Amino acid sequence: MKLNAPLTFGLIACILLVSAPHAEHLPLWISTVCVALLAWRAYLTWGGYPLPARWLLLSVTVACVLAIAVTFRTLFGREVGVALLILLSTLKLLELKAVRDATVLIYLSCFIIITNFFYSQSIPTAMFMLLTLLVIMATWVHMQTGTLALRPRLRIAIVLLLQAIPLSLIIFVLFPRVQGPLWGMPQDAYATSGLSDTMAPGSVSKLSLSDAVAFRVAFNDTVPLREQMYWRGPVLWDYDGMTWTRGNNATLRQPTLSDTSLPVDYTVTLEPHNKRWLFAMDMPAKISISAEMAPDFQLLSRRPVTARTRYDASSLLSYRASLEEPPQQLQRALTLPQGYNPQARRLAAEWRVQSDSPEALIRTALAYFNQQEFEYTLEPPPLGINGVDEFLFETKKGFCEHYAGSFVVLMRAAGIPARVVTGYQGGEFNELGGYFIIRQADAHAWAEVWLRERGWVRVDPTAAISPERIQNGLSSALPDNAALPFMARNPPEWLRSMRLNWDALSNQWNQWVLGYNTERQFAFLTRMGMEEITWQKMALNMLAGIALLVGVFTLVMLRRLAARRTDAVQAAWLKVCRKLEKAGLPRAPHEGPMDYAARIAAAHPDLAEDIYDIAARYASLRYGGEAEQDGLPAFKDAVRAFKL
């Protein structure tokens, strides 16, 4: 138990491994300082130099803490905590004095591993965790084995981990789950990505650069067409000339659906996005988790979605939505900011005069988009104050938010109540897993107009310009040189299928490992045949399982201790003695082999030759120093041939 150089190197490796995954999100200077400190420590150990003076360490520590406070503008919160933990562990290495410090560092490394799970809990992360644990264990064992070489130490560490894995599996399955959180969490506890509740030019096209999964959907039986898959998100009503926002609903009246048909049932696994909305297909009718339905058919969870959430939902593909929409709401759906976009208003007014029905007006508008050489692009030119005018009459280049936004402005100007709906459209089918993957790149915006006889009707102006976007996805709608993520374009088939297989695996991992909550636990245990599940029962089963496994381990482990090298020479000799004993000539305890042989020979002269031969061989092997591999086979043969 001494702090020798290999142990120090082991500890450096531990800290390096547990901190490495954090480099991705920590400020660069922290990573740099940590690497520099670790290199310094390694250099000191390698050269056998003394550790830095106390005042120097203290000033470095204070400087680091101050720098963190300046960088993050606080010393509280998760991100700061992780940064502090990593920096202080690294500094602790530089004042490593006693074995106790090493133990503290080992415990700290274990703790830092867990902080990484705030950011990622994927399969590669789990694999990396196992590798890190192995290194930590090997270093840990080092403290108790002195000068043992690396290889046997690794062996001990591997044995420990291999025994721990089945035990932890039992505990993982049966440990009674408590639904968190136990206490309030810092604001920065969750990463956010995905749709926001505002829409300005560029906000959706920015998302289409992200490959990240938004949610996955498995349909129960009927799979709708791709162009029917409009995943409804935030509904935006209020427009200030630049940005669309949700605003406040003027009524709390529940939305109504009538004349419905074509129901579709499906299960959504939603990735956490730290906002309240849940996604469901137009128009949602039922949802399995507790959620409220806003008057604009927007599903809202009670709390922000901070963990991967699974829910069943059912939607109706054919419907009349809110035929009885209250007038205040309709008024909201007609409001436009004064003084903006005069050209668009004039155009809408012309259309209103020409058209004899709202349907005809909508057709005119869509035809306008379709025939005036509008372009569907991820990189539209920037727009000024009268954005809609500039877009409609000058640039004519835009992404779905441009089309949806200007379409709603035109409709409102023409006196048709309209609103913007954001969400996702389409999805990629994973054949292996049998589900659709909806990525951030599938983010979309479309419009809804209210018609007297039909209620809210979905109109997607993007479909008028670029039908491919709706039917085949973003990549087919954009030119090849568009700045899409590599995977969102058309990758080679093998890469695509590999990616889908990986996603299927990740999905299983998400569902069964990361999504293993109280509900899943009950479902799983019921399927395993457990009835009337209580936590006492689970705990009892858990303890029984552990006891059983530990019993098996004990048997296997302690057997190796008792396993003495069987003495083949002795065994063969005893066999002869037993044969003779049965014949009534037991060997006296004091008798050596030769004396015994002499006595046998005297009693049974016919056996004399054989027994002398055997005794002589035995004595030679046993006491004469004859090597076993030379004499043993012949001795055994002689014993076997010996008959009374």
Added chain:
Amino acid sequence: MLRSFRQKFRNWAFRRTVETGTVVLNQRRIYILPTRQGFAFAFVLVLMLLGDINYNLNLGYVLTFLLATTGGISMLHAFRNMAQIEIHAGQIEPVFAGETARFVFHFNNPGSLERHQIHLHDDDGHHVVFDLPAQSSTPVQFDIPAPQRGWLDSGRLTLHTEFPLGLFHAWSYIHFDVRCLVYPTPAAPQPLPAAATQDGSGKLPARGDEDFAGLRNYVAGDAMPRIAWKALAREQGLQVKQFSAYQGQELWLDWSQLPDIAPERKLELLTRWVLDADVQGLQYGLRLPGGDVMPQHNAAHRAECLRRLALFGGEE
């Protein structure tokens, strides 16, 4: 106060019998308790578990359970590191007071598994650490200072290990029936008593069989033919016939001839003289209040003289 209480508890809880022969560490002799680091680790695990619950980190659960079960299973490894070790006490050479008694214990590891970092220590903090390779016997020397002449008992020794993770402390007590003979410290060099070397030459008296010189007590190592069987028959105890070519040139180291100093000093002085006389090759005898050792010169005689001095006034 606490210490004495703990001592009492230990005496009550763990048997204190002195053992002979070979001791095998079986499950009835091995005790296991978590160490302080073990409790600290448990605390860290509880913190981690709270974090897992609060943040709903299922991979965190996996890690926490992995660490917990690794820690738990390390208890079995700690036990296995000690189990089935066979121990017997080895020969111990006498030492002089002030030197270090070297107790030797033979640790046999019969299994095919190496044992790591076994600690052997006594209640006074003397300590030795060793590994036991598979299928072999390892002599382990345990040093205890011997400040006083007489018998030095090794006392109850503790054998412990914290392998593999230091979370559990597995220990066992061994108390062998072994003791080390401690001779008195030799005094500073002093000339041998003059009266004894009558011819003043101090040369080696040639021993021979020519003249029967008398009988003396049997000392282990004496030749069989020299045993005075007649004396034995007369019930005078086991005695040996002594022959000498130069009778009368023997040196008597006599307690009663010494000046009036403390008894211990006397013993130290006599010890010095025994050593010197032995080195000079003289025939010397030892005359103590409890009995005499007839003059002779050989290793066994030297050992007998020193033994008498070591145990003077005490039990045999």
